[in-house]
Amino acid sequence: MTQLDTPDQALAYLAEIDPNTAYEVLPFEMGWICSPILTPEEAVGSEAVGSTKLVIDSQTGVVMEFPSWSTEMVAEDYLEAKRTGRPPPARQIWPHQWRITMQRIREDPQSIMYRMTAVSLNNPPEPAQDHPVTIDKRTLLNDPPDTLSSVARAHAVQLAQQNQGAWPQETTTEF
Structure with a gap:
C-alpha cells in the first residue's frame, strides 16, 4: 500500500x-x-x-x-x-467499488436503452448486476432508478454531451 x-x-x-x-x-x-x-x-x-x-x-x-x-x-x-x-x-x-459496462441495445428519438453490467471490485465482491437501463433523452431520467443505473446514465449523458449528442455504442466507467 x-x-x-x-x-x-x-x-x-x-x-x-x-x-x-x-x-x-x-x-x-x-x-x-x-x-x-x-x-x-x-x-x-x-x-x-x-x-x-x-x-x-x-x-x-x-x-x-x-x-x-x-x-x-x-x-x-x-x-x-x-x-x-x-x-x-x-x-x-x-478505490473504485464498481466497474460498469454499457452496451447500446436500441435507440429512438425519445430514449436509448443499454445493457448494463456492473461488477463489484470489492473484496469480497458484491453480487454483479446485469439488466437493461433506459434513458429518457428529454428528461435524462433512467429506469430503473437504482444507484448503479444512475451512475451509468450520468456517464452516458456526459459522453453524449462531449460528442455533440451522439450516444456511445459501448462504454465502461468505474466508481
Whole structure:
C-alpha cells in the first residue's frame, strides 16, 4: 500500500486520483482531511458554498467524500464512525467499488436503452448486476432508478454531451 504519512505523500496520492484539483491537506488521527484549493474566481462564486471535503484513511488508503462540513466536524464524525462501526455520511470515491459496462441495445428519438453490467471490485465482491437501463433523452431520467443505473446514465449523458449528442455504442466507467 502507498505510504500516507506526510502531507506530500497525501498530496501525491490525491494527484493520482484527481490530477486536475489542488488540495490543502490537514492531518488528523486517522489520516488526512483534504479541502480543494479554490481559484480566486471560485472563492467569490457559488463554488465556495458547499465545497466538499475528502478524508484519506492513512491505514487503508480509502478516500471518502464528506459534505461541506467544517474540518472539525468531518474529523469527529469519521473518528466516531470508525470507533462504533457505523458507516460515515460520506461516499467512498477511491478505490473504485464498481466497474460498469454499457452496451447500446436500441435507440429512438425519445430514449436509448443499454445493457448494463456492473461488477463489484470489492473484496469480497458484491453480487454483479446485469439488466437493461433506459434513458429518457428529454428528461435524462433512467429506469430503473437504482444507484448503479444512475451512475451509468450520468456517464452516458456526459459522453453524449462531449460528442455533440451522439450516444456511445459501448462504454465502461468505474466508481
